[in-house]
Amino acid sequence: MIDLNWTSSGPNQVVLGDNLSVLPCLPDASFRMIYVDPPFNTGRIQSRQSLKTFRSETGRRIGFKGLGYDTIKGRLSSYDDSFEDYWEFLEPRLVHAHRLLSQDGTLYLHLDYREVHYAKVMLDALFGRDCFLNEIIWAYDYGARSKSRWPAKHDNILVYVKDPSRYYFNSVEVDREPYMAPGLVTPEKVAAGKLPTDVWWHTIVSPTGKEKTGYATQKPVGILRRMVQASTQEGDWVLDFFAGSGTLGAAAEELGRKFLLIDKSPDAFEVMTTRFSLGRESRRTELVSPNLEAAGE
Numbered sequence: 001m002i003d004l005n006w007t008s009s010g011p012n013q014v015v016l017g018d019n020l021s022v023l024p025c026l027p028d029a030s031f032r033m034i035y036v037d038p039p040f041n042t043g044r045i046q047s048r049q050s051l052k053t054f055r056s057e058t059g060r061r062i063g064f065k066g067l068g069y070d071t072i073k074g075r076l077s078s079y080d081d082s083f084e085d086y087w088e089f090l091e092p093r094l095v096h097a098h099r100l101l102s103q104d105g106t107l108y109l110h111l112d113y114r115e116v117h118y119a120k121v122m123l124d125a126l127f128g129r130d131c132f133l134n135e136i137i138w139a140y141d142y143g144a145r146s147k148s149r150w151p152a153k154h155d156n157i158l159v160y161v162k163d164p165s166r167y168y169f170n171s172v173e174v175d176r177e178p179y180m181a182p183g184l185v186t187p188e189k190v191a192a193g194k195l196p197t198d199v200w201w202h203t204i205v206s207p208t209g210k211e212k213t214g215y216a217t218q219k220p221v222g223i224l225r226r227m228v229q230a231s232t233q234e235g236d237w238v239l240d241f242f243a244g245s246g247t248l249g250a251a252a253e254e255l256g257r258k259f260l261l262i263d264k265s266p267d268a269f270e271v272m273t274t275r276f277s278l279g280r281e282s283r284r285t286e287l288v289s290p291n292l293e294a295a296g297e
């Protein structure tokens with residue numbers, strides 16, 4: 001096993017490595033919040049593995065209309081290669097995410113409309129349906145508009161808690177937003193702004209703005225800030241193991257939380273080490289294995 005040398009009393013860390021080699025080195029229940037924004041195209045050669053379909057009668061793995069989760073997974077796999085490939089890539093990593101969350105912790109899984117329904121089925125099985133908290137829609141308005149269907153201008157973020165009776169959620173700390181019709185509410189309410197709902201209108205990272213790191217899939221820090229404000233307290237640890245440009249780290253740093261960021265792309269690692277001022281002990285590069293898959297985004 002890799003000696004990552006991470007402890008909760010240590011400094012922020014940025015790690016260059018395949019997350020599936022790094023995650024097993026981390027102790028259980030270490031993070032109050034995990035945010036991940038995985039790539040859809042994993043860059044893997046598709047290898048078809050036949051899956052047995054069987055009905056699971058026990059506990060949490062019961063899904064839609066009482067069908068066992070494994071049956072649903074088997075049926076999806078039997079006609080959709082990309083589901084199978086995606087599942088095989090993501091499932092073991094999400095099992096670690098569940099293990100690494102503290103008992104009152106929260107997972108934010110950032111996806112798009114093509115993946116989110118499969119992932120909901122996965123996470124219901126891994127966490128339990130009662131642990132599903134929200135589906136956040138991040139709506140933006142940028143780029144070309146299709147004329148042959150409704151232009152898709154949103155991402156989906158699934159929110160799961162480890163324990164629905166104990167999770168931490170602090171709506172008071174969340175950045176508020178302007179009322180759409182300020183004339184209809186009191187001046188005090190206008191001044192305070194309103195609590196965001198599960199639909200977040202937020203611009204993408206401006207190609208010319210100062211937030212831009214140059215990393216193609218960078219997400220705006222404004223949406224990460226809300227998640228960190230709601231689901232963590234000062235001093236808590238947050239984890240992103242598909243970290244890219246390290247946007248979760250930027251929100252965490254601003255809000256006094258500690259971060260561990262993992263990415264297998266040397267470009268991402270370089271962007272993150274430039275974005276944060278980190279001591280030597282915070283940059284771990286020895287985990288790169290020579291036969292890493294090409295970074296897929």
Ligand SMILES: C[S@@+](CC[C@H](N)C(=O)[O-])C[C@H]1O[C@@H](n2cnc3c(N)ncnc32)[C@H](O)[C@@H]1O
Nearest residue numbers: 018019037217218219242244245247263264265
């Ligand atoms: C969509 S990007 C994340 C962008 C990030 N949220 C941000 O704001 O910059 C997905 C990242 O996952 C990384 N990645 C893909 N497979 C990985 C793996 N097996 N281990 C670690 N990182 C991986 C890619 O290198 C890429 O940087």
